[in-house]
Amino acid sequence: MPIDRDTVAHVAELARIDLRPDELDDLSVELSSIVDHIARLRELDTDAVPPTAHAVPMENVLREDIVAPSWPPEAVLANASHRVGDLFEVQAILD
Amino acid sequence: MIDSAYLTVGEAAALLRGGEISSVELTQQSLRRIEQLDSELHAFLTCTPDVALMQASEADRRIARGEAGPLTGIPMALKDILSTRGVRTTCASKILESYVPQYDAGVVERLRQAGCVLLGKTNMDEFAMGSSNENSAFGPVRNPWNLDRVPGGSSGGSAAAVAAGEAMFALGTDTGGSIRQPAALTGTVGLKPTHGRVSRYGLIAFGSSLDQAGPITRSVRDAALVLQTIAGHDPRDSTSINAPVPDYGAGLSGEVRGLKLGVPKEYFGGGMQAEVEATIRAAIHVYEELGAEIEEVSLPHTDYALSTYYIISPAEAMANLARYDGVRYGLSVPGEDMWEMFGRTRDVGFGNEVKRRILLGTYALSAGFYDAYYLKAQKVRTLVRRDFEAAFSRVDALLAPTTPSVAFPIGEKTDDPLEMYLSDVYTVPINIAGICAISIPAGFVQGLPVGLQIIGRPLGEETILRAAHAFEAATEHATRHPDVTAWAAVAS
Numbered sequence: 001m002p003i004d005r006d007t008v009a010h011v012a013e014l015a016r017i018d019l020r021p022d023e024l025d026d027l028s029v030e031l032s033s034i035v036d037h038i039a040r041l042r043e044l045d046t047d048a049v050p051p052t053a054h055a056v057p058m059e060n061v062l063r064e065d066i067v068a069p070s071w072p073p074e075a076v077l078a079n080a081s082h083r084v085g086d087l088f089e090v091q092a093i094l095d
Numbered sequence: 096m097i098d099s100a101y102l103t104v105g106e107a108a109a110l111l112r113g114g115e116i117s118s119v120e121l122t123q124q125s126l127r128r129i130e131q132l133d134s135e136l137h138a139f140l141t142c143t144p145d146v147a148l149m150q151a152s153e154a155d156r157r158i159a160r161g162e163a164g165p166l167t168g169i170p171m172a173l174k175d176i177l178s179t180r181g182v183r184t185t186c187a188s189k190i191l192e193s194y195v196p197q198y199d200a201g202v203v204e205r206l207r208q209a210g211c212v213l214l215g216k217t218n219m220d221e222f223a224m225g226s227s228n229e230n231s232a233f234g235p236v237r238n239p240w241n242l243d244r245v246p247g248g249s250s251g252g253s254a255a256a257v258a259a260g261e262a263m264f265a266l267g268t269d270t271g272g273s274i275r276q277p278a279a280l281t282g283t284v285g286l287k288p289t290h291g292r293v294s295r296y297g298l299i300a301f302g303s304s305l306d307q308a309g310p311i312t313r314s315v316r317d318a319a320l321v322l323q324t325i326a327g328h329d330p331r332d333s334t335s336i337n338a339p340v341p342d343y344g345a346g347l348s349g350e351v352r353g354l355k356l357g358v359p360k361e362y363f364g365g366g367m368q369a370e371v372e373a374t375i376r377a378a379i380h381v382y383e384e385l386g387a388e389i390e391e392v393s394l395p396h397t398d399y400a401l402s403t404y405y406i407i408s409p410a411e412a413m414a415n416l417a418r419y420d421g422v423r424y425g426l427s428v429p430g431e432d433m434w435e436m437f438g439r440t441r442d443v444g445f446g447n448e449v450k451r452r453i454l455l456g457t458y459a460l461s462a463g464f465y466d467a468y469y470l471k472a473q474k475v476r477t478l479v480r481r482d483f484e485a486a487f488s489r490v491d492a493l494l495a496p497t498t499p500s501v502a503f504p505i506g507e508k509t510d511d512p513l514e515m516y517l518s519d520v521y522t523v524p525i526n527i528a529g530i531c532a533i534s535i536p537a538g539f540v541q542g543l544p545v546g547l548q549i550i551g552r553p554l555g556e557e558t559i560l561r562a563a564h565a566f567e568a569a570t571e572h573a574t575r576h577p578d579v580t581a582w583a584a585v586a587s
Contacts, residue, residue, distance in 0.1 A: 008454065015413060015457045017450060018438030031455060033513050038402045041471050044478065051473030052480055054304050054334065054529075061333040075197040081427030088422050091433040
């Protein structure tokens with residue numbers, strides 16, 4: 001199934017990537033050929049097959065509910081692009 | 096002085112313990128070789144000579160106290176996707192170009208405790224997405240056997256550094272073949288452990304149900320030594336397996352009599368280079384001569400594994416890479432509002448292949464397509480896993496090619512992403528099934544290395560290491576090294 005330019009633009013918006021017009025064209029062609037290849041899975045009857053979410057079977061992994069020290073603010077903020085005191089700074093989300 | 100370039104870890108450790116060389120000397124030799132070779136090779140993104148020499152001095156003191164382990168004082172390199180406290184970790188991406196982790200990955204902690212010496216962080220395909228290292232935002236790695244060829248990917252820097260004698264071993268990571276494929280194309284040993292055998296804590300995530308770190312070395316025994324150090328349970332990785340770690344070196348006897356080895360018929364023919372097939376057939380014959388029982392087996396869903404992979408891995412990648420938003424770490428490109436800042440940051444920060452995979456994953460998980468793609472792929476994953484279970488009910492391990500061809504020319508596949516994906520056709524099924532596999536040098540075609548892949552059961556690392564070691568001991572392929580004097584000013 002071909003993935004047209006509008007579909008690429010929609011998916012890019014969902015993924016929060018601002019693509020340039022030339023990128024939209026290229027990706028439409030490339031993704032179409034990849035999805036064509038992937039579509040071969042339809043040849044297989046999997047109605048009675050359970051999905052494998054994880055290759056090695058595993059129960060839920062829980063830890064003891066014990067308070068432990070967390071990182072100091074300086075370490076947490078060390079890679080921030082913008083900070084105000086001990087906070088990450090972002091632009092206003094609401095007007 | 097002893098020339099350390101092509102010593103194995105085991106040989107170097109013996110010299111260190113015997114006082115015939117110091118870790119500082121070994122480290123200086125490695126650093127000098129990196130200086131001589133790496134302007135051509137580009138295996139390293141960050142070199143850490145100060146850290147290395149400090150760790151080497153500490154290792155020498157530890158050796159003098161008689162407290163050395165098998166890796167103490169050994170100079171090594173880490174793929175730049177493994178978090179290193181205080182040392183820039185970029186994933187070869189512009190989005191993490193100046194990111195400095197505040198903690199060590201679980202495997203890095205273990206190597207530090209063992210007394211290893213960190214030479215630096217190795218080049219890779221951006222976020223481990225690629226099979227040629229051409230997707231690095233900082234320029235490709237070249238193959239030391241032929242500089243016009245790719246070293247494979249995504250752990251191409253790690254493999255090239257080990258093959259060219261810059262590092263004594265390196266860690267890579269393998270999501271669909273990213274340790275084994277570059278090991279095959281550079282004539283090194285590359286081991287992908289069972290998913291969960293080695294901690295993923297601090298391994299910057301690409302496909303969480305597929306990613307696994309492992310060693311790239313110049314001998315099978317070295318791979319066993321490194322695995323011994325990095326394997327084991329880590330409560331900080333909830334998919335880490337809590338099972339005892341066996342003595343991986345103990346079974347390396349050179350003996351394979353009584354071992355049943357399967358040859359999956361679906362891994363031959365098709366798009367495989369004829370000389371590569373002949374090399375692998377010859378390797379299988381070596382096992383016969385050594386007394387192993389060879390049996391043809393079938394993995395009927397092999398052809399579908401790649402399609403499954405190219406749904407599951409982008410789906411996981413799109414979720415894992417959602418965190419790069421320009422706020423807490425990494426690149427931040429200003430915009431009119433926060434949404435524009437996100438969009439611009441991610442457009443400028445991610446390279447083409449990463450964008451392709453994020454979009455593919457987003458598409459496969461988007462409304463109306465989930466059942467047709469993602470759920471379908473998870474079901475086919477079950478079929479791929481069952482194929483291996485059926486094979487392993489009859490044989491102890493499988494013998495197969497690692498790649499369909501030898502190292503291809505730089506630039507040959509960059510215009511066709513699908514063509515590039517097909518170079519992972521023999522390695523991807525192992526990640527889909529979550530099992531383990533090792534690639535070892537099997538011979539040469541046109542002067543370029545060919546890799547033999549030995550595939551094992553879940554937690555079957557002992558068996559594949561034993562089989563790999565027997566082949567290595569019976570042949571001379573592992574003793575051949577690239578002639579770096581052909582392209583670098585270095586005494587051979």
